[in-house]
Amino acid sequence: MDRVKSLASAILRDWMLLLGLLLLATVFFMAATAPFFFPQPPDTMMGPPLQWPGQYPGAPLGTDGLGRNILAGLFYGAQISLLVGFASVTVAMVFGILVGAFAGYYGGWIDNLLMRVTELFQTIPQFMLAIVVVAVLGPSIQVIIFSLAVVSWPAIARLVRGEFMVLREKAYVQGCIVVGMSDRRIIFTQILPNAMSGVTVMSTIMIATAILMESALSFLGFGDPNVTTWGTMIGMGKNNLRDAWYIMTIPGIALLLTALALNLVGDGLNDYLNPRLRSQRGQ
Amino acid sequence: MSNTLLRIDDLHVSFRVGKTMIHPVRGISLHLDRGETLALVGESGCGKTTLARTILGLQAPSSGRIAYDGNDIAGLDRFGLKRFRPHIQCVFQDPFSSLNPRKRVEQLIREPLDIHQIGERSTRLKRAHEMMERVGLPTDWGRRFPHEFSGGQRQRIGIARALVMQPDLLICDEPVSALDVSIQAQIINLLWELKRDMGLSYLFISHDLMLVETFADRVAMMYQGEIVEIGPARQVWSNPQHEFTRRMIDAIPVPDVTRPPPPAFRIDAK
Amino acid sequence: MANPILQVENLQICVRKKPGVLILRGVSFHVNAGETLAIVGESGCGKSMTSLAIMGLLPDAVEKLSGTIRFKGRELPIADNRAMRKVRAAEIGMVFQEPMAALDPLYPVGKQVLEVIEEHEKLPREMAWARVIDLLTKVDLPNPETLAWSYPHKLSGGQLQRVVIAMALACNPDVLIADEPTTALDVTVQAQIMRLLKRLQRDTGVAIVLITHNLGLVAHTADRVMVMYAGNKAEEAPTRDLFLSPRHPYTRGLLDATPNPERASAQGGVLREIPGTVPSIADPMSGCRFAPRCGNASELCRARFPEPTIEGAHGYACHHPGTDARV
Ligand SMILES: Nc1ncnc2c1ncn2[C@@H]1O[C@H](COP(=O)(O)OP(=O)(O)OP(=O)(O)O)[C@@H](O)[C@H]1O
Ligand SMILES: Nc1ncnc2c1ncn2[C@@H]1O[C@H](COP(=O)(O)OP(=O)(O)O)[C@@H](O)[C@H]1O
Ligand code: SF4
Ligand SMILES: [Mg+2]
Ligand SMILES: [Mg+2]
Numbered sequence: 001m002d003r004v005k006s007l008a009s010a011i012l013r014d015w016m017l018l019l020g021l022l023l024l025a026t027v028f029f030m031a032a033t034a035p036f037f038f039p040q041p042p043d044t045m046m047g048p049p050l051q052w053p054g055q056y057p058g059a060p061l062g063t064d065g066l067g068r069n070i071l072a073g074l075f076y077g078a079q080i081s082l083l084v085g086f087a088s089v090t091v092a093m094v095f096g097i098l099v100g101a102f103a104g105y106y107g108g109w110i111d112n113l114l115m116r117v118t119e120l121f122q123t124i125p126q127f128m129l130a131i132v133v134v135a136v137l138g139p140s141i142q143v144i145i146f147s148l149a150v151v152s153w154p155a156i157a158r159l160v161r162g163e164f165m166v167l168r169e170k171a172y173v174q175g176c177i178v179v180g181m182s183d184r185r186i187i188f189t190q191i192l193p194n195a196m197s198g199v200t201v202m203s204t205i206m207i208a209t210a211i212l213m214e215s216a217l218s219f220l221g222f223g224d225p226n227v228t229t230w231g232t233m234i235g236m237g238k239n240n241l242r243d244a245w246y247i248m249t250i251p252g253i254a255l256l257l258t259a260l261a262l263n264l265v266g267d268g269l270n271d272y273l274n275p276r277l278r279s280q281r282g283q
Numbered sequence: 284m285s286n287t288l289l290r291i292d293d294l295h296v297s298f299r300v301g302k303t304m305i306h307p308v309r310g311i312s313l314h315l316d317r318g319e320t321l322a323l324v325g326e327s328g329c330g331k332t333t334l335a336r337t338i339l340g341l342q343a344p345s346s347g348r349i350a351y352d353g354n355d356i357a358g359l360d361r362f363g364l365k366r367f368r369p370h371i372q373c374v375f376q377d378p379f380s381s382l383n384p385r386k387r388v389e390q391l392i393r394e395p396l397d398i399h400q401i402g403e404r405s406t407r408l409k410r411a412h413e414m415m416e417r418v419g420l421p422t423d424w425g426r427r428f429p430h431e432f433s434g435g436q437r438q439r440i441g442i443a444r445a446l447v448m449q450p451d452l453l454i455c456d457e458p459v460s461a462l463d464v465s466i467q468a469q470i471i472n473l474l475w476e477l478k479r480d481m482g483l484s485y486l487f488i489s490h491d492l493m494l495v496e497t498f499a500d501r502v503a504m505m506y507q508g509e510i511v512e513i514g515p516a517r518q519v520w521s522n523p524q525h526e527f528t529r530r531m532i533d534a535i536p537v538p539d540v541t542r543p544p545p546p547a548f549r550i551d552a553k
Numbered sequence: 554m555a556n557p558i559l560q561v562e563n564l565q566i567c568v569r570k571k572p573g574v575l576i577l578r579g580v581s582f583h584v585n586a587g588e589t590l591a592i593v594g595e596s597g598c599g600k601s602m603t604s605l606a607i608m609g610l611l612p613d614a615v616e617k618l619s620g621t622i623r624f625k626g627r628e629l630p631i632a633d634n635r636a637m638r639k640v641r642a643a644e645i646g647m648v649f650q651e652p653m654a655a656l657d658p659l660y661p662v663g664k665q666v667l668e669v670i671e672e673h674e675k676l677p678r679e680m681a682w683a684r685v686i687d688l689l690t691k692v693d694l695p696n697p698e699t700l701a702w703s704y705p706h707k708l709s710g711g712q713l714q715r716v717v718i719a720m721a722l723a724c725n726p727d728v729l730i731a732d733e734p735t736t737a738l739d740v741t742v743q744a745q746i747m748r749l750l751k752r753l754q755r756d757t758g759v760a761i762v763l764i765t766h767n768l769g770l771v772a773h774t775a776d777r778v779m780v781m782y783a784g785n786k787a788e789e790a791p792t793r794d795l796f797l798s799p800r801h802p803y804t805r806g807l808l809d810a811t812p813n814p815e816r817a818s819a820q821g822g823v824l825r826e827i828p829g830t831v832p833s834i835a836d837p838m839s840g841c842r843f844a845p846r847c848g849n850a851s852e853l854c855r856a857r858f859p860e861p862t863i864e865g866a867h868g869y870a871c872h873h874p875g876t877d878a879r880v
Binding site for chain 3: 326327433435436463464465466467468469471472475490491492493494496497498520530531533534535536537538539540541542544545547548549550
Binding site: 172176177180183185190193 | 377
C-alpha cells in the first residue's frame, strides 16, 4: 500500500513539474512570437468592438470595447509580464543576496543594521509600497520593475541570511579561513553556491508574485500607459463586465495559469534540489 | 630559529551566552617543540576545540599570549594572520562537513596554493596531484566530488589540503574519532609517516588516551578548561598524577582478555 | 548450546527490488538467555541492519529476501508492524547510539517512559507512574521524582542514555539490543553505562546484544563475539577464544589495529592497519569479500566463498585460517 502511494506521489510530483514547465514554455512562446503573429501593435483597432470569441474570424478570442484583438493583447502582454517578473526578481536577488550574505556572514552590528533596514521595508505592506514608489517616480516599465524589486528583496535577504548563518559555522568554511582565504572569496565562491538552491526555489515563486502585482498595478491605473499588459486588459474589461465578461476573464485566466506554472515549477525544483543537496552534504 | 615552535602563556577564552559568561579555556600554558607531537586529551566540552580554534585565529582570546616561532599571534586579525597561515594548518574531526561539497578534490587541494600564490600557476595542479599521491589517493580521482569518498578518504583529502603548503605545525582536532579502528590505524600511520618525512609538529587533540599513548611524545590532560597534567606519554599512562587522569585510565577498557576488567567496569565496585 | 532465546537463520537482506544488491548475505547466529553477545565489524558491515531486522524496523529502502528470526522458538512476524509493536519493548528492547534520537524533545522524560509501559500493560496511572520512578531509580538517575519531569535537552548525554535504557527495560524484555550505546559518550560515562547494563543483566537475566566497534568493551563485557564483514559472519567465538586465538584474518586485523599500550613497544609506535576499505554492497565480486584486503588471500579465496567451519563453540569462514595464538 505504502509503495503504491509513494510511486503515485512521485509521478504526480514530476507530472506537476512537467505541467508547470509546459505552461511556462507556452507563455515564453507567446512572448517571443507576438510580433510575428501580430505585426500590428496590440492597441490598434482590428475590427468591430465587443466581438465574442469565435464570432469574428480576425480575432479568435474576440475584441474588446475598442475593437482591439484580445489574442494579440495576450501575446504582447506575455512579453511585459515575463519582462517585469524576471527583471524585478533578478534585481531583487542581486540586492537581497548581497544584504543577506553580508548580514549572515559577519553577524554582529553589520547584521543588526542590515536586518533593521530589511525589517523597515517589510513593515510596509508590499503592494502599498509598490504603489507609493510608482506614484512618486511616475508610471513606466522601468519604475515598475524597480518598485517590484524594492518590495521583493527583503524576503530573499532573510532567506540568504539564514542559510549563511548555518553554513558559516560549517567546518569547511572554518577550513577556508584557516588556509587564508579572503572573506569575499569565502562568501561568493564557497558559501553562496551552497545557499542557492533555496533562493532558486523562492525566486521562482516570487516571479509569480511580481507578475500578479504588476497586473494589479496596471489594473488600478498605475501601469505604464504606453504598453498593453494583462492587467490593463483586465482593467479595460471592467466597464463591460455585465455584457462582455470574456474581456476580463481571458487575460485573467492567462495570468492565473502563468502564476500557477511558476508555482508548480518552484515546488518541483524544491523537491528536486533538496534530496540531492542532502546527499551532497553527506546527509 | 629556536627549538620551541609554539608557546602559549596563560591563555583565557570566554564567550557570552545570553546573559552569562562561560570560560571554556581558563589559563592554559604549554609549549610545543619542533618535530614534536603533543597530544591534548580531555572529555567532551572541556575546551579542546576552543583552544585549537583560538590558536588558528578562529576565536579571539580574552587574554594571554600565543607565540608562534617567537611572534605573538594572539588576537591578530585576518590580515595580520595571513602571513602565518601557510605555517599553521589544521585537520577537522568531521570528515563529512569539513570539505566544500561543490568543489572537486583537486580544486580543494590546490586552493591554498592559489590563495597564497605559491609556485607557478601551471605547476600548482601538479603539486596538488603529488600531494594526493602522498596521502594515498589515486590522482585520477581528482575530478571527483567529496561526497563520492568514504570517511577515511575524506580525511586524507583534508590532510592533503592542509599539507600542500608545507606547514610546520598541524593541529588535528580529533581527526580519527569518526572513523573505524582499521581506518583510524591507516590515518594515524599516514600522519606518522608524513611527520617523519616532512618534519612536522603536531598538536593532536583526542579524547582517546589509549590511542595517543601509542604515538604522541607528550600528553597534556585537559579538564574543565585547564591543563591538569602534562608529561611524556608513557609516564602519564603508567603513572598518572592527577585524579582526573586516574579516573579516565580506570575507565578505559584495554582490549586484552588476560587482564582483569578496568576498575570502573566491575559491577560490585561503586 | 545452552538455551537459545533468539535465533537468526540465514538472514538475507537486500536493497528493495534489487535482490542482487545484498546488505546481509545469509547471516545465522543465536543469543542464549542471559548472555551478552557482542557484534563487531567496521561500519557498513551490516551490524545495524541485523538489529533493525530483528526489531522489524528495517527502513523502507531495504527488504528481507530470506531467512527466519525466532524468538523463544516461534518465528517473529517482522514484516507485520502491528504484531511487532507487541514484541518491541515487551520482549525485545532496543537502545540506540544517539539517545536524543530516541526521545521526543517536547515531552518530559518520565512521560515517555510511562508511555512505553501504558502501551504494553493496562495499569492504573499511579501504579504505572510508580514503575517509572522505580525504573529511573534502577538506572541510577539522581532525584528520579524531579528528573522525571525534565525535558530531554536538560539532561546530559549519559543521563539521556540511562533514560533510554529505562524505556527499553520498562516491560522486562528478555533481550536487549544495544547498537553502539556508548559511542557518543566519554570514556568515564561509557564505563558507567556498561556497568549499569551488566548490573541490570545480573538482576533481571536479560540477554544483551551489544553492537560496537570498541574491542576493549567487548573484551570486558561480552560472553561471546560475532565478527561481521561486508554482510557475512566472519567469525564467532567465546570472547576469550576470539581474542587469544582468532582464526579469521579480518578478526586478527581488527585486533591488531586497535591501539593497546601494553603492546605498544612491539609495534614501534605505529598501529598495524588493515589496508583498503569495505567493498561496496553493489560490488558483484565472487569469492571471499575480504580477499582484496587479506594477506593470506589465494586464488581459491577469490574464486570460491569460504563455507563456515565449526570447531566446538568457535566458528569461522575462511579458506586459510590463522592458527598461531596471538599474544
Ligand atoms: N561559540 C561558542 N559559544 C558558546 N559556547 C561555546 C562556543 N564554543 C564552545 N562553547 C562551549 O565551550 C565549551 C568547550 O567547548 P569545546 O568545543 O572547546 O570542547 P571540546 O573539548 O572540543 O569537546 P568535544 O570533545 O565535544 O569536541 C563547551 O561547553 C561548549 O559548549
Ligand atoms: N536505507 C538504505 N538503503 C540502501 N542501503 C543501505 C541503507 N541503509 C544501510 N544501507 C547499507 O547497508 C550496509 C550495512 O549498513 P549498517 O547495518 O548500517 O552497517 P553497520 O551498522 O555495521 O555500520 C551498508 O553498506 C549501507 O550502505
Ligand atoms: S578466505 Fe582467503 S581471502 Fe578470505 S579471509 Fe580467508 S584467507 Fe583471507
Ligand atoms: Mg571538540
Ligand atoms: Mg551502525
